[in-house]
Amino acid sequence: MFSEVVVKMIAQGVVDTLYMTLVSSALAYVIGLPLGIALVITDKNGLGPQPVVNQILGVIINLLRSVPFLILLITLIPVTRAIVGTSLGPTATIVPLVIASAPFVARLVESSIKEVDKGVIEAAQSMGASPFQIVWKVMLPEARPSLLVGAAIAVTTILSYSALAGIVGGGGLGDIAIRYGYYRYQTNIMLVTVALLVIIVQILQEIGMRLAKIGDKRI
């Protein structure tokens, strides 16, 4: 049905998509996880209430989250060039992906940690745990199942963002779908790439949910 060249291209697309998604997700968590923890701690009912810091963080996060990804993608092209040296290809796409998804990850982390029973945190305080110990030994481990569910959501969302990056030559399956399927009316290529995206999302989501379930001792 497809020539060897096309098959190779699609295979490369899969690799690029996974590369973009996973690296971006990892970096988004490097930024988003501490940010989410900071949101919880500086909350007015948190371990170290800092209302001003909390509000500033909240506003920045909301601002970044309210800009449509496509706009962010284009606006960030100079930044991407400065960092990566080019605005094309999967590595370049990682920059806007991380900037767009880190605030989203921060909110996911925040809501997961806030699910942790306040009583358990109080118990840890009554044992003389420091705020750092509470974050590290109570909040994160107790929120682990919820954090993993959140991670599955984040990764699949980042994957769909990465496909959008195809518009500006971001590489990966989305790029192929747009260039061949949309611009050149090669519907079969588009269908295959979309199907592959669906399969990858299913797999990533399932892995996340399973990990969350296996690790959860509440059931």
Added chain:
Amino acid sequence: MSDLEPIIRIEGLGKSFPTSGGVVKVLDDISLEIRRGEIFGIIGMSGAGKSTLVRCINFLEQPTTGAIYFDGRDLSRLSLPELYRVRRSMGMIFQQFNLLMQRNALQNVCFPLEIAGVKKAEAAEKAKKLLDLVGLPDKAKAYPSQLSGGQRQRVAIARALATDPQVLLCDEATSALDPSTTRGVLELLRDINRRLGVTIVVITHEMGVIEGICRRVAIIDEHRIAEIGNVDEVFLRPKSAAAKRMFYPDGMQTDSFKGNRRCRIVFDGNSSFQPVIADMVLKFHRTVNIIFADTKDIDGRAFGQIVIQLPETDDVADKMLEYLRSQGLTAEEVREHVQ
């Protein structure tokens, strides 16, 4: 510090919370001393401020006014690391147990030791001993979700004891448990008090808990201490309205026996198992109506109260009261509704 110094001294403690509707006073001018090695009860209706009081003792809540002394040290003067260390000598258990759900029983008991920087192997060994102590030697690997309420509270007690505290604070620790499980947990607390010499502070709204294990009690009402003293004293002769409200059974607050004289008989341990009321009925050839009865054996002594409805004829009723008193019982007439 000398042994005479109370382990916990609360002086003029006040606590207010700012809310959108203005400042709400939760505790007002609370002063009390908790002696080394005793089991001290703090009882009050919900909302009386007792949970806030216990949180002030380990400074989970900062008092607005007044001071808390633990082992002679003013807690407000401690640095944070010092406060963390002091908290390790005050274990705390809660109504909802507050176990770490992602850790098994053994890991839960190890938790405060990890916090205190104890080596893993050492902590695990100690945790095992504590699980033995609370009667759960075979549940080390079980997660809280696999344990019953009573078992969870036992794990929580083991956890609270891990850092060898001098004081154990119990915040409504049995309120989520059924009566027989409550008895078991109270038994365990008393055992811990005896064997380890840990001072225990019990916060509760249930009189049964106070009767069951406490020697002294403070009654908190309307954010203040209404009455404080030995449990049997306060129980036999409650002085404050709050204490009366607390001890008089619900039956006396209803209106279903209106127009009759009622009498509350308190048993102090000597005559609880003598058929006093039957004897009285035989002697006077008049029946009485038992409205409420609650007697039990506590700490080797019989304790309890019975409320009876006296005959309508006044002179017989008076004689009956006299008779009861002559039997060495505390009998008092309750005319008005205690409310």
